[in-house]
Amino acid sequence: MWDILETGAWIVSFILIAYIVIDWFRTDRSYSNEMLTSSREGELEAETERLHREEAKGGQNG
Amino acid sequence: MAEKKSERVSLLRVLGPAHVWALGVGIVLVGEFTGWNFSADKGGSMAALIVCWFVGLLYTSVAMIDSEVTSTVAAAGGQYAQAKHIVGPLMAFNVALYLVFAYTMLEVADAILVGDLLVEVAAGAGAEVSRTPFMLLTISFLAFLNYRGVLATLNMNFVITGLAYLSILVLFFSVQPWSQGAVLKLGDMVTPDNALPYGWIGVIAAFQFGIWYYLGIEGTTQAAEEVRSPARSLPFGTLSGIITLLIGAAITWYVCASLLPWQLLGSTFFPLFDAARATGSQTLSTILFWGTILSAVASANGCINDASRAWFSLGRDKYLPQWFSAVHPKYRTPYRSIVFLLPIAVAFGAFAGLDQAITFSILSGVLQYTFMSINIIMFRRKWPLDSIQRGYTHPFHPLPAILLFILCMVTFVAIFLGFGSQLIAMLAFYFIISIWFHFFRYKYVDRAAQFTMPWPKPIGY
Numbered sequence: 001m002w003d004i005l006e007t008g009a010w011i012v013s014f015i016l017i018a019y020i021v022i023d024w025f026r027t028d029r030s031y032s033n034e035m036l037t038s039s040r041e042g043e044l045e046a047e048t049e050r051l052h053r054e055e056a057k058g059g060q061n062g
Numbered sequence: 063m064a065e066k067k068s069e070r071v072s073l074l075r076v077l078g079p080a081h082v083w084a085l086g087v088g089i090v091l092v093g094e095f096t097g098w099n100f101s102a103d104k105g106g107s108m109a110a111l112i113v114c115w116f117v118g119l120l121y122t123s124v125a126m127i128d129s130e131v132t133s134t135v136a137a138a139g140g141q142y143a144q145a146k147h148i149v150g151p152l153m154a155f156n157v158a159l160y161l162v163f164a165y166t167m168l169e170v171a172d173a174i175l176v177g178d179l180l181v182e183v184a185a186g187a188g189a190e191v192s193r194t195p196f197m198l199l200t201i202s203f204l205a206f207l208n209y210r211g212v213l214a215t216l217n218m219n220f221v222i223t224g225l226a227y228l229s230i231l232v233l234f235f236s237v238q239p240w241s242q243g244a245v246l247k248l249g250d251m252v253t254p255d256n257a258l259p260y261g262w263i264g265v266i267a268a269f270q271f272g273i274w275y276y277l278g279i280e281g282t283t284q285a286a287e288e289v290r291s292p293a294r295s296l297p298f299g300t301l302s303g304i305i306t307l308l309i310g311a312a313i314t315w316y317v318c319a320s321l322l323p324w325q326l327l328g329s330t331f332f333p334l335f336d337a338a339r340a341t342g343s344q345t346l347s348t349i350l351f352w353g354t355i356l357s358a359v360a361s362a363n364g365c366i367n368d369a370s371r372a373w374f375s376l377g378r379d380k381y382l383p384q385w386f387s388a389v390h391p392k393y394r395t396p397y398r399s400i401v402f403l404l405p406i407a408v409a410f411g412a413f414a415g416l417d418q419a420i421t422f423s424i425l426s427g428v429l430q431y432t433f434m435s436i437n438i439i440m441f442r443r444k445w446p447l448d449s450i451q452r453g454y455t456h457p458f459h460p461l462p463a464i465l466l467f468i469l470c471m472v473t474f475v476a477i478f479l480g481f482g483s484q485l486i487a488m489l490a491f492y493f494i495i496s497i498w499f500h501f502f503r504y505k506y507v508d509r510a511a512q513f514t515m516p517w518p519k520p521i522g523y
Contacts, residue, residue, distance in 0.1 A: 001189075002189035006192065006195050006196075009196050012199055012202075016202040016203055016205070020404070021401070023397075024397060024401050028388075033388070035070070035391070036388035036389060038070045038071055038072075039073065040072070040514075041137045041143065041378060041379070042137060042514030
């Protein structure tokens with residue numbers, strides 16, 4: 001049984017790694033690098049700050 | 063089509079406080095199942111208890127400090143993003159490397175542990191197997207999971223961490239802890255003669271492995287960019303995590319020190335599993351076997367999550383090639399960073415020993431904690447309490463920072479006593495890589511985009 005488990009572990013590992021590598025190449029080919037690397041730090045914080053400013057401005061006008 | 067639908071892609075904000083807890087406790091809990099007990103080898107069972115308390119103080123300080131800073135600097139990269147905003151780019155680069163090393167090496171150690179445990183079980187059944195395929199399966203399965211999405215990754219971590227913790231509680235209540243002598247024999251195991259066999263120097267030496275009770279709880283901060291409410295979830299998840307671990311560490315010491323003589327406790331790789339075997343119960347042995355496996359898997363899982371976020375952040379800020387900062391448009395994970403770190407972990411797992419992986423992980427971790435004690439002092443000076451809103455404010459400042467710094471220094475002495483050459487080699491590595499960053503890499507960094515938090519100017523600038 002342990003021989004089967006050992007062989008199974010090798011096979012499943014290679015399948016998982018193959019899936020990752022194939023998907024990685026497919027994704028890189030399907031999308032532009034600019035889009036894939038477009039994430040920016042602090043986006044949510046900046047957006048929250050902008051909304052707060054707009055709310056404060058709206059409150060003053062109202 | 064997808065390219066037309068969305069021009070920007072970022073990490074997904076789907077996590078809650080339970081996921082933060084699962085990330086932090088999941089990374090750490092394996093330390094109760096293996097690692098902490100080597101402190102008994104350095105200084106006896108009583109030394110293991112003393113460092114459990116003192117290192118517990120160190121990590122309580124870490125958790126409190128981290129909760130305050132990260133509830134304010136809510137960005138992937140955790141302590142790296144903190145260092146970038148509060149100290150400067152060179153410190154940030156070093157901190158990110160500490161993080162990647164600490165988590166990748168811990169992941170390797172976890173995978174080796176899973177392999178070794180299965181090899182031992184196979185040997186018990188009369189079979190001879192290699193640990194390599196099981197180690198490879200652990201790393202590749204968890205990398206696959208991390209690649210496919212953070213929610214499923216940390217949902218799984220929540221379940222298996224909970225089950226592993228439950229196995230400790232089952233062992234604790236099964237041995238009637240309220241009735242010493244029934245099963246537990248602490249008075250026989252720890253006597254005035256053997257409590258501190260090497261005296262107080264043994265206690266100092268034990269600090270190095272006492273770290274394992276809690277190593278990695280600071281990893282909760284890496285989820286900062288993926289939690290729905292960072293200001294609430296991060297402090298809640300981190301502080302509940304350290305409370306969970308303090309209780310778990312005390313229970314673990316009490317049960318193991320009451321069932322195993324200190325020489326065995328200090329040399330076994332599986333103290334809780336051996337403690338369960340010492341009770342003579344096959345059921346408890348099976349439960350603790352699975353507890354050990356699950357804790358190692360949960361730890362490796364969290365480590366892949368955290369190391370990839372730190373590497374991703376370095377790429378996003380151009381501290382490393384920006385190529386690493388890609389986010390998968392479907393799974394919304396830092397997939398290139400996950401793929402890049404996968405063969406590194408496999409290579410270390412195949413060619414490095416468990417003790418080397420553990421030592422590199424601990425060294426990088428303690429360097430990071432030393433930074434955190436300085437970081438919080440600078441944070442409070444530059445942005446006092448009334449200048450920016452914090453999700454959590456830690457009490458008794460600057461006492462936790464001072465305590466953390468002192469305990470880090472004690473731990474460095476302990477590491478120097480046991481692994482002096484590795485400590486010097488590691489410091490030399492960070493020194494050389496810092497020179498490389500300063501002279502050859504920093505010119506590519508977009509300096510204007512470094513400061514992303516909407517804070518007022520710091521005092522003194």
